[in-house]
Amino acid sequence: DARVTQTPRHKVTEMGQEVTMRCQPILGHNTVFWYRQTMMQGLELLAYFRNRAPLDDSGMPKDRFSAEMPDATLATLKIQPSEPRDSAVYFCASGLDTGYGYTFGSGTRLTVV
Amino acid sequence: QKEVEQDPGPLSVPEGAIVSLNCTYSNSAFQYFMWYRQYSRKGPELLMYTYSSGNKEDGRFTAQVDKSSKYISLFIRDSQPSDSATYLCAMLAGGYNKLIFGAGTRLAVHP
Numbered sequence: 001d002a003r004v005t006q007t008p009r010h011k012v013t014e015m016g017q018e019v020t021m022r023c024q025p026i027l028g029h030n031t032v033f034w035y036r037q038t039m040m041q042g043l044e045l046l047a048y049f050r051n052r053a054p055l056d057d058s059g060m061p062k063d064r065f066s067a068e069m070p071d072a073t074l075a076t077l078k079i080q081p082s083e084p085r086d087s088a089v090y091f092c093a094s095g096l097d098t099g100y101g102y103t104f105g106s107g108t109r110l111t112v113v
Numbered sequence: 114q115k116e117v118e119q120d121p122g123p124l125s126v127p128e129g130a131i132v133s134l135n136c137t138y139s140n141s142a143f144q145y146f147m148w149y150r151q152y153s154r155k156g157p158e159l160l161m162y163t164y165s166s167g168n169k170e171d172g173r174f175t176a177q178v179d180k181s182s183k184y185i186s187l188f189i190r191d192s193q194p195s196d197s198a199t200y201l202c203a204m205l206a207g208g209y210n211k212l213i214f215g216a217g218t219r220l221a222v223h224p
Contacts, residue, residue: 043201093212102212
């Protein structure tokens with residue numbers, strides 16, 4: 001089965017450090033989403049791309065978060081500097097822009113201490 | 114008011130029961146409706162997908178969409194302990210639009 005691959009699976013870092021999360025979407029998928037999941041807020045959309053172009057990143061704190069797709073096989077989400085409130089599970093999902101569902105990765109569990 | 118409202122539960126039912134999960138929404142532009150299942154410490158997995166109004170059945174699962182009422186449902190027949198998970202509804206307006214999730218309903222099916 002095709003899958004979305006996220007790395008790392010777990011990350012513990014100190015406040016103020018840079019964190020980079022990576023996502024390899026399913027080959028051929030042209031839409032990529034980044035979500036953050038916490039107990040309090042549920043799944044929050046941070047950013048999404050279509051054909052590698054950023055369409056909406058209004059859910060991201062702009063001063064510290066950035067999302068890019070340097071090529072069709074890689075999406076990155078960076079936090080600099082990280083803060084304890086960024087502790088969450090970050091999911092990447094990919095799909096086709098026909099709207100037929102999206103496949104999620106296993107997530108990166110981030111803990112900022 | 115959130116675009117998509119979903120009761121977080123938890124919902125606890127005995128094995129074999131029929132489960133009904135629901136979401137309401139406010140954006141009439143939503144056209145694509147999905148249900149995802151998420152097990153603890155895993156990513157959401159797509160369970161059901163429906164375009165526009167109507168019913169869709171897949172084994173023990175039935176998804177219903179009533180666009181006139183802005184209401185969607187997921188029914189699980191003959192529920193099993195392995196169905197214990199969080200169920201999230203998700204919606205998309207189509208075109209260059211965002212996939213928006215409900216809060217998720219935690220379901221526990223006990224033997």
